[in-house]
Amino acid sequence: MKYLLPFAFLLTLWSCSDDSTLVIDPQSTLGVTVEKMKSDYSLLPEEAISFSLDSTALAQYAQPTEKYPHGVMGDDIEAEQLVVAVEGSIYVHTLEEDYLFEDLRPRIYDIDGDGQLEFITIRTQVERGAGIAIYKVINEQLVEYAYVAEIGFLTRWLNIVTMDDLDNDGVVELVWVQTPHIGGILKVAKFNGGEMTVIDEATEQYSNHRGRTRHLCMSVLTEIDGQKFFYLPSQAGDKIVGFSFSNRQLIKEQTIDLEVDFTKPLSEQHPFEGLILDPVNCIDL
Ligand SMILES: [Ca+2]
Ligand SMILES: [Ca+2]
Known part of the structure; x- marks a missing residue:
């Protein structure tokens, strides 16, 4: 059986x-x-x-x-x-x-x-x-x-955006949005054992979750010619913003005008070039 x-x-x-x-x-x-x-x-x-x-x-x-x-x-x-x-x-x-x-x-x-x-x-x-x-x-x-x-x-509350070696220095970065419902702050920390401290954060507001929904997979990771990028929605949900990370800084690379649907994975909402699908960590029920 x-x-x-x-x-x-x-x-x-x-x-x-x-x-x-x-x-x-x-x-x-x-x-x-x-x-x-x-x-x-x-x-x-x-x-x-x-x-x-x-x-x-x-x-x-x-x-x-x-x-x-x-x-x-x-x-x-x-x-x-x-x-x-x-x-x-x-x-x-x-x-x-x-x-x-x-x-x-x-x-x-x-x-x-x-x-x-x-x-x-x-x-x-x-x-x-x-x-x-x-x-x-x-x-x-x-x-x-x-x-x-x-x-x-x-x-x-917070929601994780991505985990990857974004700047190719051999150390994984962890990226998340702090308080995605009330003015989300994008933060990045490098992995180390023990307490991880924030290296950089973005001053504009972002959101990768809408309250009381069961969809956490609202960001994507891409790679083009060895360079990693990640994307997530603006706080208002009317844009997708792409970032890279290098020299310990988040760098805003691209803005895509798009009305984001917070009930389905972001990867399905735009033809991202070099998309790296992460089905294990795309948390969505
Ligand atoms: Ca790294
Ligand atoms: Ca390990």
Whole structure:
């Protein structure tokens, strides 16, 4: 017997196959792992699992909570637990009582370039709002590895734009919009272990999310002749703005006049040249 993959699985694996009815054999190692992740933990309503492209790493949120009535993605149900699987072994990290994941599913990316995948989350502290927390399996434990400090105020949230080595210096940059609903500030930090500090930010306002929607995939990454660019909507949603990053600075490269639809991925809304699709980390339910 086989079962259909949930939507999130299809989303993450669609680029591996033209078959839109991908199935997974529950007797396979992957099938057993997925079943264990679904049956052994207290899931969120959407039951969204992220799969790395090679399916060696899986991640989901679990342990629902309604302790933080913000509802930024349409309901007040957020998560207290991160559950990941690496090559069939499952690891769990449960947050302290005053934290929660205000997110849909974890991102999976080799952010420190060591060949091992890390797990990138939007994590909120109940009085200081959202930050970014990066987890890694070290010595058989799923531990916090790096973080961006919380915004500092209750109900303030952020959404990730991209993770990539944007300036080709061998170190990954992390880009996000702080408070995308109320005057979004575009920020960039270079990865390092421990607390990550902002290197640059854009003074004009941007937004990669509309309140109470379940679409976080509102940015794209492109590469042309080895140069990386990323694009995201203006705060008003009437433009798409393209940036590069070099010499520790965000550089505005292009403005595209376009009425953005915040209910579908930005990659589908403009014929971006050199588009790098990231189905693992295009978070959209
Ligand atoms: Ca890594
Ligand atoms: Ca870099």
